Amino acid sequence: NAGVTQTPKFRILKIGQSMTLQCTQDMNHNYMYWYRQDPGMGLKLIYYSVGAGITDKGEVPNGYNVSRSTTEDFPLRLELAAPSQTSVYFCASSADAGGGYTFGSGTRLTVV
Amino acid sequence: ILNVEQSPQSLHVQEGDSTNFTCSFPSSNFYALHWYRWETAKSPEALFVMTLNGDEKKKGRISATLNTKEGYSYLYIKGSQPEDSATYLCAFMDSNYQLIWGAGTKLIIKP
Numbered sequence: 001n002a003g004v005t006q007t008p009k010f011r012i013l014k015i016g017q018s019m020t021l022q023c024t025q026d027m028n029h030n031y032m033y034w035y036r037q038d039p040g041m042g043l044k045l046i047y048y049s050v051g052a053g054i055t056d057k058g059e060v061p062n063g064y065n066v067s068r069s070t071t072e073d074f075p076l077r078l079e080l081a082a083p084s085q086t087s088v089y090f091c092a093s094s095a096d097a098g099g100g101y102t103f104g105s106g107t108r109l110t111v112v
Numbered sequence: 113i114l115n116v117e118q119s120p121q122s123l124h125v126q127e128g129d130s131t132n133f134t135c136s137f138p139s140s141n142f143y144a145l146h147w148y149r150w151e152t153a154k155s156p157e158a159l160f161v162m163t164l165n166g167d168e169k170k171k172g173r174i175s176a177t178l179n180t181k182e183g184y185s186y187l188y189i190k191g192s193q194p195e196d197s198a199t200y201l202c203a204f205m206d207s208n209y210q211l212i213w214g215a216g217t218k219l220i221i222k223p
Binding site for chain 2: 043101103104106
């Protein structure tokens with residue numbers, strides 16, 4: 001099993017550009033999450049999904065959008081990138097609401 | 113505002129020594145306490161999910177305890193090895209399944 005796969009691993013964006021961070025899991029997990037991790041800070045939840053067709057905002061959703069058209073895929077869209085969105089982004093999934101999370105390998109995004 | 117505190121922030125330990133560190137979390141609306149190990153340039157990996165007061169879990173040389181009444185969990189590593197070098201994250205899950213993360217304890221094992 002591949003687990004949780006994120007692409008790309010690295011990306012540099014110019015201010016105002018848009019991009020989509022891809023996340024796919026092959027474990028048939030209903031729950032999926034997007035986090036950002038800034039230096040010296042804990043993981044912050046951006047958006048999450050409890051199943052296909054259902055998404056909800058986390059702690060820091062501004063400037064991002066998500067969709068969940070299938071169980072496997074949970075892409076994160078950045079519209080009009082800003083320097084404040086420079087961060088490492090992690091996608092994760094879990095089999096149920098209270099279970100341990102499986103993380104992807106992360107995307108390091110720099111906005112210049 | 114719910115807060116999860118981990119201490120110490122970083123820790124240097126001699127290879128072969130045992131060590132432990134702490135996660136403090138709110139003692140109300142508790143559902144679960146997660147521990148993750150995060151090696152540099154990799155992604156966090158789940159170690160334990162603990163739900164009951166008094167829980168003790170073990171995985172090889174790593175073990176964890178849970179006290180939900182006073183809001184703390186300890187992670188223990190016995191006989192530290194260089195491969196134990198990582199950041200150890202804890203996360204408090206409340207009764208709405210919201211996960212709140214600590215900032216981690218960075219463990220460096222000196223050979």
